[in-house]
Amino acid sequence: xxxxxxxxxxxxxxxxxxxxxxxxxxxxxxxxxxxxxxxxxxxxxxxxxxxxxxxxxxxxxxxxxxxxxxxxxxxxxxxxxxxxxxxxxxxxxxxxxxxxxxxxxxxxxxxxxxxxxxxxxxxxxxxxxxxxxxxxxxxxxxxxxxxxxxxxxxxxxxxxxxxxxxxxxxxxxxxxxxxxxxxxxxxxxxxxxxxxxxxxxxxxxxxxxxxxxxxxxxxxxxxxxxxxxxxxxxxxxxxxxxxxxxxxxxxxxxxxxxxxxxxxxxxxxxxxxxxxxxxxxxxxxxxxxxxxxxxxxxxxxxxxxxxxxxxxxxxxxxxxxxxxxxxxxxxxxxxxxxxxxxxxxxxxxxxxxxxxxxxxxxxxxxxxxxxxxxxxxxxxxxxxxxxxxxxxxxxxxxxxxxxxxxxxxxxxxxxxxxxxxxxxxxxxxxxxxxxxxxxxxxxxxxxxxxxxxxxxxxxxxxxxxxxxxxxxxxxxxxxxxxxxxxxxxxxxxxxxxxxxxxxxxxxxxxxxxxxxxxxxxxxxxxxxxxxxxxxxxxxxxxxxxxxxx
Amino acid sequence: xxxxxxxxxxxxxxxxxxxxxxxxxxxxxxxxxxxxxxxxxxxxxxxxxxxxxxxxxxxxxxxxxxxxxxxxxxxxxxxxxxxxxxxxxxxxxxxxxxxxxxxxxxxxxxxxxxxxxxxxxxxxxxxxxxxxxxxxxxxxxxxxxxxxxxxxxxxxxxxxxxxxxxxxxxxxxxxxxxxxxxxxxxxxxxxxxxxxxxxxxxxxxxxxxxxxxxxxxxxxxxxxxxxxxxxxxxxxxxxxxxxxxxxxxxxxxxxxxxxxxxxxxxxxxxxxxxxxxxxxxxxxxxxxxxxxxxxxxxxxxxxxxxxxxxxxxxxxxxxxxxxxxxxxxxxxxxxxxxxxxxxxxxxxxxxxxxxx
Numbered sequence: 001x002x003x004x005x006x007x008x009x010x011x012x013x014x015x016x017x018x019x020x021x022x023x024x025x026x027x028x029x030x031x032x033x034x035x036x037x038x039x040x041x042x043x044x045x046x047x048x049x050x051x052x053x054x055x056x057x058x059x060x061x062x063x064x065x066x067x068x069x070x071x072x073x074x075x076x077x078x079x080x081x082x083x084x085x086x087x088x089x090x091x092x093x094x095x096x097x098x099x100x101x102x103x104x105x106x107x108x109x110x111x112x113x114x115x116x117x118x119x120x121x122x123x124x125x126x127x128x129x130x131x132x133x134x135x136x137x138x139x140x141x142x143x144x145x146x147x148x149x150x151x152x153x154x155x156x157x158x159x160x161x162x163x164x165x166x167x168x169x170x171x172x173x174x175x176x177x178x179x180x181x182x183x184x185x186x187x188x189x190x191x192x193x194x195x196x197x198x199x200x201x202x203x204x205x206x207x208x209x210x211x212x213x214x215x216x217x218x219x220x221x222x223x224x225x226x227x228x229x230x231x232x233x234x235x236x237x238x239x240x241x242x243x244x245x246x247x248x249x250x251x252x253x254x255x256x257x258x259x260x261x262x263x264x265x266x267x268x269x270x271x272x273x274x275x276x277x278x279x280x281x282x283x284x285x286x287x288x289x290x291x292x293x294x295x296x297x298x299x300x301x302x303x304x305x306x307x308x309x310x311x312x313x314x315x316x317x318x319x320x321x322x323x324x325x326x327x328x329x330x331x332x333x334x335x336x337x338x339x340x341x342x343x344x345x346x347x348x349x350x351x352x353x354x355x356x357x358x359x360x361x362x363x364x365x366x367x368x369x370x371x372x373x374x375x376x377x378x379x380x381x382x383x384x385x386x387x388x389x390x391x392x393x394x395x396x397x398x399x400x401x402x403x404x405x406x407x408x409x410x411x412x413x414x415x416x417x418x419x420x421x422x423x424x425x426x427x428x429x430x431x432x433x434x435x436x437x438x439x440x441x442x443x444x445x446x447x448x449x450x451x452x453x454x455x456x457x458x459x460x461x462x463x464x465x466x467x468x469x470x471x472x473x474x475x476x477x478x479x480x481x482x483x484x485x486x487x488x489x490x491x492x493x494x495x496x497x498x499x500x501x502x503x504x505x506x507x508x509x510x511x512x513x514x515x516x517x518x519x520x521x522x523x524x525x526x527x528x529x530x531x532x533x534x535x536x537x538x539x540x541x542x543x544x545x546x547x548x549x
Numbered sequence: 550x551x552x553x554x555x556x557x558x559x560x561x562x563x564x565x566x567x568x569x570x571x572x573x574x575x576x577x578x579x580x581x582x583x584x585x586x587x588x589x590x591x592x593x594x595x596x597x598x599x600x601x602x603x604x605x606x607x608x609x610x611x612x613x614x615x616x617x618x619x620x621x622x623x624x625x626x627x628x629x630x631x632x633x634x635x636x637x638x639x640x641x642x643x644x645x646x647x648x649x650x651x652x653x654x655x656x657x658x659x660x661x662x663x664x665x666x667x668x669x670x671x672x673x674x675x676x677x678x679x680x681x682x683x684x685x686x687x688x689x690x691x692x693x694x695x696x697x698x699x700x701x702x703x704x705x706x707x708x709x710x711x712x713x714x715x716x717x718x719x720x721x722x723x724x725x726x727x728x729x730x731x732x733x734x735x736x737x738x739x740x741x742x743x744x745x746x747x748x749x750x751x752x753x754x755x756x757x758x759x760x761x762x763x764x765x766x767x768x769x770x771x772x773x774x775x776x777x778x779x780x781x782x783x784x785x786x787x788x789x790x791x792x793x794x795x796x797x798x799x800x801x802x803x804x805x806x807x808x809x810x811x812x813x814x815x816x817x818x819x820x821x822x823x824x825x826x827x828x829x830x831x832x833x834x835x836x837x838x839x840x841x842x843x844x845x846x847x848x849x850x851x852x853x854x855x856x857x858x859x860x861x862x863x864x865x866x867x868x869x870x871x872x873x874x875x876x877x878x879x880x881x882x883x884x885x886x887x888x889x890x891x892x893x894x895x896x897x898x899x900x901x902x903x904x905x
Contacts, residue, residue, distance in 0.1 A: 450629055453623075
């Protein structure tokens with residue numbers, strides 16, 4: 001007993017050391033850098049003064065807040081009715097709609113942006129077609145395109161959270177209101193809606209966070225419309241080698257926003273959640289044909305519009321291309337052949353980095369989950385916060401912080417593949433910890449004790465009894481880690497160097513230079529690599545992975 | 550295997566969960582730790598199993614001091630309150646788990662598991678998953694899994710608390726039968742006094758981490774040493790009295806309270822006041838005061854519950870404190886209504902005096 005107590009303490013210290021060097025210290029480092037005058041090296045508020053003085057910077061902040069707010073409102077407008085229709089009414093193909101409806105969450109947003117550029121960009125398919133018949137369509141560039149992509153990719157978050165809340169309402173709750181004399185609308189506005197409001201708020205906060213931290217979409221489609229994450233990246237590139245004071249200041253401002261969103265979500269909204277054990281779920285109603293059709297049209301239509309871009313990219317990948325000009329209708333495998341034969345390195349890099357980070361993340365996740373659930377102590381609270389902290393840090397900010405911190409000095413990691421693995425596993429481990437620790441929580445500690453009592457030492461008892469029961473959660477967590485790492489752009493773009501470019505970097509750069517054909521080929525490989533494990537897991541465990549995000 | 554605890558103390562922060570407990574459990578005994586929730590009984594059991602380290606005191610199995618033996622080498626079989634069956638293993642694999650950990654050869658495992666499955670009457674369910682078993686069957690698997698390793702000591706932590714009332718009664722008889730059949734030293738934890746009386750050779754009553762009394766069920770029922778023991782095992786009327794004299798020749802105490810005098814059996818009282826404990830069924834309803842008979846009182850019936858074979862009265866006792874009286878097989882014409890006067894007699898020849 002005493003001995004295992006010591007062993008756990010050593011592990012705890014090691015975990016804290018990793019979290020300190022990978023998360024806390026880099027953030028503190030750029031926090032400090034943001035208060036340093038890059039020329040003199042002295043303490044200075046110059047970066048923040050610059051930010052407040054030049055309308056250019058303030059506009060970035062305003063732009064970020066604007067697109068995030070607008071996209072959040074639109075995702076609510078789509079997600080809430082979507083959830084309500086799906087959970088309350090009989091609709092043909094409901095399960096398919098539900099499954100496909102969650103896919104946009106996992107598919108990379110910048111690929112969505114690419115598709116809209118292929119369709120509505122300057123040389124886009126629709127743009128040309130409309131020009132042919134002399135119809136001017138609004139430009140996709142700037143805030144409109146950003147909001148379009150955000151709305152279509154993030155509304156499933158609102159849908160998932162609200163439908164979970166709707167399904168947790170016991171039938172008797174609405175029946176009680178009806179019994180007390182409330183009409184249908186009154187029941188909805190006085191009982192149903194207030195009960196799901198915390199879920200709506202949660203969904204809104206998550207969407208707002210995802211919008212404001214997103215890097216790929218605004219950088220590809222925003223053009224002159226600059227947002228904070230993009231500007232922080234630009235400043236970092238232009239300050240490369242020097243002290244990242246302006247990039248630091250912008251990162252700190254972005255961090256302040258994302259952190260307060262997370263804190264607000266965790267400590268205020270989550271506490272408002274009503275916990276109900278639904279014994280009798282509300283019966284699914286069958287409507288008359290016309291309303292059923294309208295509802296179906298809305299839901300299926302939204303899913304179609306959200307997934308359409310990815311189909312476009314996949315079709316583009318097998319279309320003959322010449323630079324930005326695509327010959328739709330003429331099929332060719334050139335893009336794939338080129339991707340696989342001439343430049344296969346990004347594909348190998350992506351798989352290698354994602355797999356390495358996932359393997360480390362699995363072990364890290366199991367150990368941290370065990371510490372959090374079974375070895376609760378004075379520092380568990382701190383551990384919980386530190387380990388979940390990366391979820392509240394924008395990818396760009398984390399990338400900048402790591403790159404700046406380990407650029408020179410004691411440990412030099414910038415410019416190696418290891419810094420990518422470090423960033424990936426520290427950013428994605430929370431997903432694994434969430435799935436494994438919630439499973440561990442359901443496993444009664446006496447199961448482990450029973451094994452020990454039957455003569456198996458503690459560590460072996462854990463491996464033989466607890467691990468097999470936790471396996472579904474570990475696999476689910478690992479798959480989420482793997483697919484989200486594969487699709488990661490905002491941290492990678494800051495941290496990668498030449499030979500370690502990943503598929504996402506390759507796609508990003510090819511889109512930037514208008515090279516849509518090869519970009520689509522890589523994107524298609526990426527989409528398929530993400531969908532296959534999810535599909536398999538869905539078949540095997542029937543688990544909706546998107547819900548664990 | 551004999552189990553000996555000496556001055557065991559277990560602290561949780563400032564809380565003394567187990568406070569200086571010493572007791573000896575004889576080879577083959579069915580020994581029960583009985584007490585309300587939070588009394589330290591489970592903590593004590595888990596300390597014996599090795600899941601807690603005592604902060605003070607010694608634990609001996611036979612002659613061997615086992616304080617520093619880790620839990621997985623103590624050779625105890627434990628049945629957990631929620632059974633703790635391994636959900637990913639079938640009945641057979643659950644039971645065989647401990648044997649495999651001991652590297653027992655395969656044929657012997659099959660033979661021993663088969664034998665124990667017969668004893669706990671689980672034939673035919675070998676390949677079921679635990680989730681496909683009823684509560685009673687899960688209980689049997691848990692018991693079989695603990696017994697199959699031929700442990701020196703069987704530990705049971707409220708094993709019946711998750712079963713319904715009827716099953717609880719039949720399972721406890723079953724557990725008792727198997728325990729006697731195998732002759733295994735058993736330590737059993739429960740908060741249910743009826744269950745404790747039904748299964749135990751000896752019982753230890755625990756209260757707030759401290760030992761109140763150890764003894765056979767009859768001993769504790771007839772001669773509770775403390776007010777807590779008296780009230781926890783069965784129900785009891787507790788009356789405080791003032792000592793007025795002691796008759797050394799007949800070992801009798803003279804006492805009084807609220808103007809009533811009493812004559813009680815007992816040793817020389819240590820102080821000026823004593824406390825007595827009288828079970829409701831020990832009190833007799835009588836016709837009235839008679840010469841030469843001690844301890845006859847009267848009181849007004851406050852309420853009564855008629856249960857057919859028995860009637861239970863609440864009667865105003867000495868000093869106004871209500872007294873509960875149970876009259877078995879009451880004559881219909883003798884049943885008193887609320888507000889009527891009932892004469893009753895406290896048993897003069899039983900030992901009623903308890904420690905405070």
